[in-house]
Amino acid sequence: MRICITGGKGGTGKSLIATSLAYHLGKNHKVLLVDLDVDCPNDHLILSTKREVLKEVKQTIPVLNENRCKKCGICSNICRENAIVFIRKRFPIFLLDQCNGCKACMVACPANAIEEGERAYGVIYKGKNERIDMLVAELVPGQKEGSPLVHEAIKLVGENKKYDFVIMDTAAGMHCTVISALRECDYILAVTEPTPLGAHDLNLILDLIDELNIPSGVILNKRGIGNEKEVREITKRHGKKIVADVPYSKEVMEAYSKGIPVPIRFVEKLVSFVEEMK
DSSP states (O other): OEEEEEOSSTTSSHHHHHHHHHHHHTTTSOEEEEEOOTTSOOHHHHTTOOEEEEEEEEEEEEEEOTTTOOOOOHHHHHOTTOOEEOOTTSOOEEOTTTOOOOOHHHHHOTTOOEEEEEEEEEEEEEEEOSSOEEEEEEEOTTOOOOHHHHHHHHHHHHTOOOOSEEEEEOOSSSSHHHHHHHTTOSEEEEEEOSSHHHHHHHHHHHHHHHHHTOOEEEEEEEETSSOOHHHHHHHHHTTOOEEEEEEOOHHHHHHHHHTOOOOGGGTHHHHHHHHHHO
16 A cells, blocks of 8 residues: 655655654554655655665756757747757757756657757665665756656556555655655645644645545644644545644654654554554
8 A cells, every 4th residue: 555645835744754654564564665755855864774776767868969950949849848948040959957858859850850868867775674665766966857756766666566555755845746656646644733834735735635536634743832723624624634643742853853763652543544544
C-alpha cells in the first residue's frame, strides 16, 4: 500500500510524520520510506540513516545542429517553457535552465536540426536502518522542475513488490512535483497545524485532493499551540476526518533535532490507523 504524506505550507511536520510512521510500522511490517521532497530531502537526516548513490538521473536537452538549421523559429513557437529565444535570421538560443526536456522542439523542427544531448539532473539514493529501507530523490542544484525525478523514483518503487507499506514524503505546496507523487498513491495523509497559515494551506491541499479523488485523512500536528477550530471546520467541510494528532512537545522536538525516531506514544494512533487500512 502506498501512502503519501503531504501538506500545504512548509514546516507543518510532514517529514516528522513520514519518518515516525515509517519507522514504527517497520517493527511489524516491511516498509519503504521514499523522500520525494527533491529540492530539500531530509528524511535520512531525521532518522540518522547513511545514504549511498543508487542511480544518477540524466535529462534530455536540445543540441542545435547549425548545419541543418533553417532559422525558421518553429522551435521557439512550440516551446511552452519559453526556453528558446528566436531572432529573425539568427540561430535559436536555448536557455537550458528553463528547459524541462520535453523534446517538443525536436519533434517540431522540420529540418531535424535539434538533436538529443543530456545533462545530470538528479540523484536517487538508497539507505537502510534497523527497521526500514529508504529511497531519497534529490535534484542537482539549479534544476527547476522536479517531476521527472519524482517519476523516476516512483518507477523504482514499482519495480519492487516486497513491501507491505510504501510511505512517500512529498514536498510542500501544490505544484507539479507534489501532484506527481500524490497521483501514484492509494491514500493521502494531509499534515496541518492549528495556525491561520496551517488552516489556509490545509484548505488548498484538500481542494487538490478532492480534484484527484483519492481517499485521504488529516493529521493535526503541534496540537496545543493555537486554536484548532478553523482546522476542524475546514476538515469537516471537505468531508474528511482528523485521523490522528500529535501534541506540541519538547520531547518530540529534541528527538527530531537529534535524528532519533519520535517515541511511539506520540504516533501510536496514527500507526494503528494505517495498519488497519491494509
